[in-house]
Amino acid sequence: MTRAAGLLAALLVLLAAAVASVALGARPVPLDHVWAALTAYDASPDAVAVRDLRLPRTLLGIAVGAALGVAGCLMQALTRNPLAEPGILGVNAGAAAAVVTATSLLGLTAPGAYVWFALAGAGASFALVYLLGSGGRAGASPARLAVAGTAVAAALTGYTSAIVLFDSSAFDRFRFWAVGALADRGAGALAAIGPFLAAGLLIAATLGPGLNAVALGDDQGRALGARPALIRGGAAAAAVPLSAGGTAAAGPIGFVGLAVPHAARAFTGPDERWVMAYSALLAPALLLTADVAGRLLGRPGELETGVVTALVGAPLFIVIVRRMRVARL
Amino acid sequence: MISRTGRRAVAAVAGAALALTLAACTSGPDDDPAPADDASRTVTDGKGASVEVPADPRRIITLSEPTLDGALALGADVVGTTSGRGQGGPPAYLADQATGIPVVATVAGPDIEQILARKPDLILTDGTVSADDAVLGKLADIAPTVYVSKTAADWRTAFTALGEVLGRTAEADQVLAGYDSQVAEVKGKLGEHADDTVSIVRWGSGQPSVLLRELTPSTIVADLGLRRPPAQDREGEGHSQPVSRENLDQLDADWMFFGTLGGPTNPQGGNAGAAAGVAASEKALTSDAVRTPGFTELTAYRNDHVVPVDGSAWASAGGPLAATVILQAVADAMAEPSA
């Protein structure tokens, strides 16, 4: 019952963050103009800022946040490793390598053009990591997955660095992509990743009970009637589109997927169904809050979302970690 | 830096730990690898240090864009240079003049052995490249290495200092006089646009940014007597100032010079600069900027006064050749057709 109340509270926090995200920004727009922009659009700079920039950006923030939060839960359950996050399983490195290839070697410069590359790169490198990490009869061993992820990420990062260090324009684009941002990604990015996120969230929604069983260890899971290999395959099948889609649209916003599930677990206990539900609401709330803060702090420019996410989230996360009584990893 | 004898002693000690036989051979003749030229002068560099340089340097290495620009403007013999800000070769606007000059330094730093192999008699750098002072110490062992000027110095002062280092002060004065007369000429052709406002935009990928007053392209526009829009008429922090797309109207003015350091470049060299320049800016304008909500509402865009320019010159720290490119772009866009 308290967990359900908490979930409702999380939903309210997310709604508040979404309203703030539409109302506040680098450009001071009076509240009545905000309302007018949504109801009676007139192509004034204020109206453009609210309807054409902030609204799609807020929707993208909710989608990316939910995707990263749930992907983080899945990856931590999949690898049973507290370090697990899209970065560890090679997603960020794969997306980065693909983006750099697209911008530097193929000359695609508009963010909308390289979303597809990022998606493909992230998906491919995750698939490679999963394949390498899940050798033989035993299926995907958590530790092997983590090592495989690090290995693939290291190799890809070397490639990325080699390209950008010798191409200033690619480096220039890359450094902005690499901090992660919701600005300037627009409705195109959301349309591109939307189907992947929807698919991933649907699969994830069915996995809760299985993940709980597997969390106890493969043998105990089997004793409870779960099929660990199937569950893990499903978790990977959901985590790939979620993390790849989120990273493709917004860049590597690493901390959200890492920290929110841990924070959620502190409220819910180890039940993966609740952890995922909480994460799906709290992660976009964190992301939007950070995004709004970045717009206000960075005036007349903006602080990139990825920069603020950690500044907002990490102190909170450290407090939670310090309060955790025992390791529930 | 440890003295040469000191290095030898250190070499002997450190080497003994791992490779005794190698270290045993470190006592050789005690002198520098690059012989001092017969005729030499002493100049004071941008950090205030005195450096002895050849009276008439013949083999010059330039490790920064402004020193390359200036050395080429003075007709000096450059035998090695840097690959721009990380591009495969010299900046696009210098591509013609710098043809055939080998690249001996990337943004990853100077390649010391390649520089040694070029047998330079003078090495030039400045505050626009933040080279490791350990590396600069090594270079100074190869040939006199002069830190010509700090980043903040305006391009004329930096160029004058460069002229002194190269022993070509008369030629430098001549080049600057040429710039002044070109300014006067362009100014005379502006006609009814002489009092217009000019926005200088760098279209990066993260967000657009504007060049505030202290940057070289801004000073050149100011030399022409042109004004800046209110949002850009202030001092910045020495680099372009990002602007949120929500505040796109800060980019607006009577004219907008629109540059980007875009386009694919080939990391292995070759015609790397070719894709940059005006074409890259045109592409960024048509494929990205006009799709930004609100951009097409800007006055400059509606009046067809958005001018794609060569970002490699318009974002450079500058030199006489960059200044000429900038003046020419302004003249091409704004001068009265009849004049």
Added chain:
Amino acid sequence: MSTGATTDPVRRARPAPVLRAGAVAVRVAPRTAAVALAVCAVAAITIVVSLAVGAYPLSVPEVLRTLAGHGDRAAEFAVYDLRLPRVLTALFVGAAFGVSGAVFQSVARNPLGSPDIIGFTTGSATGALIGVLLLGGGSAVIAGGAVGGGLLVAALVYLLARQHGVVRPHQLILVGIGVSAVLASVNGYLMTRARLGDAMQAAVWLTGSLNGRGWEHAVPVGVIVAVGVPGALALSRPLGVLGLGDDMAGALGVPVERVRRTLLAVAVLLTAVATASAGPVPFVALAAPQLARRMTGSPDANLAVSGLTGAALLALADLAAQRLFAPVALPVGVFTGALGGVYLVWLLAARRRGARW
């Protein structure tokens, strides 16, 4: 997760010769000794090749003449002032990273353990970035910033993770993640706000580079390695016991917290000096202990073999980074990442069956 830190009773039961050097006694398995010798041989060959090749054209006879003290000035400069100190710096830095990585992996009981875990690498990156971008500093400022930032952050993480006088490994990891995330975002911010040239310079430093490294780098890191590595070796016996778990180790009479603190301090010191000399070269600290464990077939991260492996790995990587794409010389960090990553990928692919990670 406790991978590789558990002991293998079969292997343990096999008697091994004991190597004594004064107060330090190390049990040496024959295979470990053989691996150590082989790695040393690789390092020695790397030194010789590194002296002989480079962008400045020198034939092998010329190099030999120079080594004998009869080279011309340019050749002598290339060999003694450029190549020798550079390869020595690579070896020392690699050894420091290798040993500290092994310590971190054992203490954190995680195969991903590395100085990154306690935020050292991001902290030193922040320090160095502030040195490059805000103070406009030279190499001394950057190195100082890196070491200062790294130590400050490591201390901060340790203190934040400490509760009731005890630091649990998983809390250390999680707090390290949190603090690292903050700093990584600060680093990203600094990178996007700097002038492009400065940002790229900083990016090169963050990649890890040995370009222009001379005696002034080789000597300090060499001295610290000479002091720190034996220190870590002396502590490596309780380290093995710590792998059993805090309670078991405590029952065996090991002052768990003190040993862990001392070891971490030594590892942080090694990382600090190595980072100051070459930047946060990626993957060496992570890969060297893993490779060492694979080669020796021992479940423990053998500190000495890890250090030797790190040294050989970095020297070899630097040689390859300089020469493989000549005339373009890559920063070594580009190569250690790619090389180590590809090797681990290959290892995983080749030994999918029966590998225990």
